[in-house]
Amino acid sequence: MKIDASKLWESVLKELAENISRPNYDTWLRGTIGLSFQGSTLIVGTRSEFVNEWLERRLKPLILKLLAEAAEEPVDVNFKTIPQNQENEDTTLALNPVENTAKSNRKNQPSYKKDENAAKLTLHKNYIFESFVVGSSNRLAFAAAQSTSTNPGREFNPLFLYGGSGLGKTHLLHAIGHAGVKKGLNVVYLSAEQFTNRLIASIQKRSQKNFRNIYRKTDILLVDDIQFIAGKEQTQEEFFHTFNELYEAGKQIVISSDKSPNQIKHLEDRLRSRFEWGMLADLQVPNIETRVAILQEKSKNHQITLDNDILYKIADKCKNNVRELEGSLTRLLAVSRLTGKEINDSLVENTLKHLQTPDLYSPPSIDLIVGVVCDYYKLENADLLSNNREKQYAYPRQMAMYLLREVANISLVEIGKSLGNRDHSTVHHGWRKMDKGQTVDQEIKRDVSNLKELIDRKRRVA
Ligand code: ADP
Ligand code: MG
Numbered sequence: 180m181k182i183d184a185s186k187l188w189e190s191v192l193k194e195l196a197e198n199i200s201r202p203n204y205d206t207w208l209r210g211t212i213g214l215s216f217q218g219s220t221l222i223v224g225t226r227s228e229f230v231n232e233w234l235e236r237r238l239k240p241l242i243l244k245l246l247a248e249a250a251e252e253p254v255d256v257n258f259k260t261i262p263q264n265q266e267n268e269d270t271t272l273a274l275n276p277v278e279n280t281a282k283s284n285r286k287n288q289p290s291y292k293k294d295e296n297a298a299k300l301t302l303h304k305n306y307i308f309e310s311f312v313v314g315s316s317n318r319l320a321f322a323a324a325q326s327t328s329t330n331p332g333r334e335f336n337p338l339f340l341y342g343g344s345g346l347g348k349t350h351l352l353h354a355i356g357h358a359g360v361k362k363g364l365n366v367v368y369l370s371a372e373q374f375t376n377r378l379i380a381s382i383q384k385r386s387q388k389n390f391r392n393i394y395r396k397t398d399i400l401l402v403d404d405i406q407f408i409a410g411k412e413q414t415q416e417e418f419f420h421t422f423n424e425l426y427e428a429g430k431q432i433v434i435s436s437d438k439s440p441n442q443i444k445h446l447e448d449r450l451r452s453r454f455e456w457g458m459l460a461d462l463q464v465p466n467i468e469t470r471v472a473i474l475q476e477k478s479k480n481h482q483i484t485l486d487n488d489i490l491y492k493i494a495d496k497c498k499n500n501v502r503e504l505e506g507s508l509t510r511l512l513a514v515s516r517l518t519g520k521e522i523n524d525s526l527v528e529n530t531l532k533h534l535q536t537p538d539l540y541s542p543p544s545i546d547l548i549v550g551v552v553c554d555y556y557k558l559e560n561a562d563l564l565s566n567n568r569e570k571q572y573a574y575p576r577q578m579a580m581y582l583l584r585e586v587a588n589i590s591l592v593e594i595g596k597s598l599g600n601r602d603h604s605t606v607h608h609g610w611r612k613m614d615k616g617q618t619v620d621q622e623i624k625r626d627v628s629n630l631k632e633l634i635d636r637k638r639r640v641a
Pocket of ligand 1: 306311313317342343345346347349350351473476501502505
């Protein structure tokens with residue numbers, strides 16, 4: 180092929196710039212270069228595997244079309260990452276001038292000015308792997324966390340841990356941190372909220388470069404409660420670049436969240452997809468045996484041994500949340516110490532009275548079900564109540580009808596009233612459609628089962 184690779188790509192880039200959005204162009208295409216030809220395949224150099232993947236998946240057809248037009252013959256394309264450590268080569272300079280400035284700055288000033296962005300790494304001393312009780316509810320998350328700390332950056336990257344509040348996410352993040360520190364690695368732990376606050380502070384103080392240096396030069400970055408960045412554009416943008424840089428450098432990223440990536444609303448797709456690239460592991464509510472084992476583990480810290488039936492009794496009262504379970508034990512011990520009473524059944528009963536276990540058989544409320552359905556399909560309440568009959572609204576609406584009847588046993592008339600004043604025959608129709616649909620339609624079947632589980636979970640938390 181006699182065409183100049185670099186010129187051909189440049190002309191395609193010009194076309195692309197007019198065909199896709201500016202942010203997309205900046206993120207994925209800016210800085211890419213036409214390197215060479217292999218036969219009739221154009222090799223395009225990019226800055227990362229992420230970029231390659233995205234271009235391959237999202238833009239290849241358009242690129243092929245534009246290439247064929249520009250070259251006046253079919254040209255295939257292959258994306259290739261240009262290693263970042265070729266600092267002195269022109270290609271890298273052209274690829275990422277900003278980054279290279281940062282790098283040379285790093286060389287010229289080996290010690291940074293003491294930085295307000297830097298925070299001392301504080302890890303809870305008891306949050307280690309050894310004190311984490313493993314059961315069926317958290318086995319996968321535990322195993323993934325351990326293996327991540329043995330082989331940071333290698334096996335599961337990112338590791339994304341998710342689950343309800345008080346189920347051990349922070350504990351596992353800290354445990355990975357401790358293990359990393361032991362290995363002499365540079366570990367950063369922070370909540371997504373701290374990440375956001377420090378980013379804002381650094382912008383105000385114009386010290387963004389320092390901010391970046393801190394988060395982008397760690398070996399293990401542990402970010403707790405990532406759901407916090409939902410809806411925060413600039414934080415997501417900054418985190419996106421931090422993520423890419425660490426990932427590309429083979430550094431470990433561990434993230435926790437109260438929801439799985441696809442359940443976090445107002446999260447940019449590019450982040451969502453990255454979070455899903457590595458390992459997703461969820462933490463569930465532990466069963467009674469695990470809860471008892473946790474109580475045994477925690478009583479070690481208080482240097483006390485309690486009878487098993489007392490432990491069962493406490494565990495039975497705290498079903499949904501390990502933090503609460505731990506709190507109950509502490510409270511019980513405190514009451515016993517203060518009043519001089521021994522820990523027996525009646526003390527447990529009295530002390531933990533406030534933990535009225537919600538009656539598992541009381542049905543979930545209409546609001547709860549409607550809320551879960553809206554969350555699941557990413558709809559607003561008003562969409563469900565509206566008269567819009569497009570499938571994206573009608574289907575969730577009928578699903579809500581079905582669940583309200585099946586799970587909460589609410590009358591057709593009342594369901595109709597709560598869902599935008601609909602006739603009971605409309606509700607019946609919706610219910611039937613979902614009821615019958617489950618036997619023939621995998622999507623309906625899957626949705627029903629997911630939603631029932633979500634409702635059940637929510638009800639137990641409520
Ligand atoms: P989350 O971050 O998921 O809200 P945490 O990690 O803060 O929950 O856990 C809450 C408390 O419960 C912590 O004190 C933690 O040590 C304890 N905990 C949770 N799961 C376990 C477990 N499997 N074994 C021992 N302690 C646990
Ligand atoms: Mg936490």
